[in-house]
Amino acid sequence: MATRGYEQLTIRSLAADLGVSPMSLYRHVRDKNDVLDEVVDRLLAKAWQPQENEANWRAWISESAERLRALLVGEPAALTVYLSHPVISPAAIERMEAMLTILRGAIGDDEEASRAYGAIQTYTIGFAALEASRARWQPEGKTMQPLAQQLAAYTSHLQFTVGLDYILKGIDTPQAGDRKTHRTPKTSR
Secondary structure, three states: OOOOOHHHOOHHHHHHHHOOOHHHHHOOOOOHHHHHHHHHHHHHHHHOOOOOOOOOHHHHHHHHHHHHHHHHHHOHHHHHHHHHOOOOOHHHHHHHHHHHHHHHHHHOOHHHHHHHHHHHHHHHHHHHHHHHHOOOOOOOOOOOOHHHHHHHHOOOHHHHHHHHHHHHHHHOOOOHHHHHHOOOOOOOO
16 A cells, blocks of 8 residues: 555545545544555555574574665655654554564563664664655756765665664664663763
8 A cells, every 4th residue: 555645634534535435434444544544454464574594593584674774765754654753553553562472582681672673663664764755856067066966866765774774783782781780980080
C-alpha cells in the first residue's frame, strides 16, 4: 500500500474509496492519524525483518536498521508518523524486542543494550528524515563545488551505512558492556 498523497487523505475520502459510510470507519478509528498508524504498522511488519543470520549480530542489526531507513525514505507517511510521535505499534514493538535480544547477546547487559538500541533507532530515523528532505535537492548551476559535493554525499545511502558502522563498532568495543566499572581518574589540585 503506497502512502503517497496521504496529506490529502480524509476519513470521508477513505470511506468513499472503500464504498462505506464515514461513520462506519469511525467505529474502528478515531481519525486520519489512527489510519496512518495502522498503515505504517502493516508496512513495518512486512519490511523490517532481516534475512541475515542472527549469529552475525552486527550484520543483523545493520540490515534491520537499513530496512527501517528504506521504509521511512520510501514511504513519506511512515516518516511523518515516526517524526510525530513514538511508534509503539505491534510491529514496532516486535522489532524493538528482537533488536534488544540481539544487542543483549552482543553486549551482555540489558541497560547498555537499551542505550545501544536507542542510538541506532534515533540515528536511523534522523538520517532517514534528512535523506528524505534532501531527495529532490539539486545544486544551483551546472557545477558543484567540491565542498558542496562532499556535503551532499553526507545524505547518501553509503553514508548511512558508514555512520551505522561507526555506531556498531562503538557498541562492539570491549568497554561497551563494562561501562559501570569504568571510572574517570580523579585529578589532583
